[in-house]
Amino acid sequence: MHTREIIYLSKGLPKDSVYKNEPYVSGIWKEQTDELDVGLEQINGDQVANPEYHGGSDRVVCVYPFEHYAYWESVFVGKLTPSAFGENLTPKGMKEDEVCIGDIFQIGEAVLQVSQGRYPCSTINKRNNNNLLLKGIIKTGYTGYFFRVLEEGKITPDSQIKKLFSHPAQITVSSIHHLYFHDSSPSIEVIDKILAVKELAGQWRTYLLDLKEKIR
Template structure:
């Protein structure tokens, strides 16, 4: 059985920051905490600055695998702080190639379902003062992903992670990332298979529908 455990929990409200003399506001600057109360639409005490591109019921819990920290620290020779990628949950044993869209997990009291991969933005560069990080994240597929909430509840730093069900289609977060960023002409069969996963977040479904129409036109 896959060993899964929580390394960090983090939350935070949007902050006004300055990077290279330019002001910006973002919710990426989260602080490590001992517990999260996870609701259907948001985590208590955790908000986003730009709701058009972040947050919402399909993106309540942001996950970033802890294994990637060692990779980035090795690549860039710099120690990263907790929640360096603006995530709420930093687990071990739950990388993008180990979880699939529609998989359901119980973490503490909360029941969560993998809804989509993460489309990272340049704020990650600002958060870590590293202009190469976003490009490398996209190259590697070390993006992280999101949970929607099926049952609300509290998650503590000591909560166990239990996998309740695996989606039968087994479409991993990594495979969707590869299609999105690295496959300019995927087959209609591949797109249709992913679209068959009803649990995929609506925004990502629409991207695939548009891509399919473009290929067929």
């Protein structure tokens, strides 16, 4: 396992932006900060614009692995700004194939649990002025993921990341993404195995139940 460390911390409130002459409001435009004050429902000073699809207790801390920055910069030949994917936490050593639903980490004072992979949306294209990024994220599975908060507390850039619990089911974030977006013949047995992980967030539970109905 790679050494886990924090590269960026970011937070922000929703703001008005324009993309291709179309106005939109989003919380994706976050700024680097030297502290995240993490609560059970949200981070202090960090909000979403569309609570129907974002935020809530299962999606308090948005994570995007730092390793992917170099990949995207090489593909699109351009430097990305910090929190380019609207994430709060940009760690190293915690990619989607290295964390499992239900895993628990202590980061600084906060105790956090992996709840779901991120279901990518087109706002990421707008944030980075790149119409190909969303398609690339779905193809690679470099989506990032979310933490729910088990214990509130502060996180600083020098906070240590300690793994407190490895979920026995060992369902990685990347494996769920692959099943949903790329498996041409998904197995009901595999879907049921994922659904049996009670720590899986409601949003992805719904997606997988719908998928299960389609293949019956």
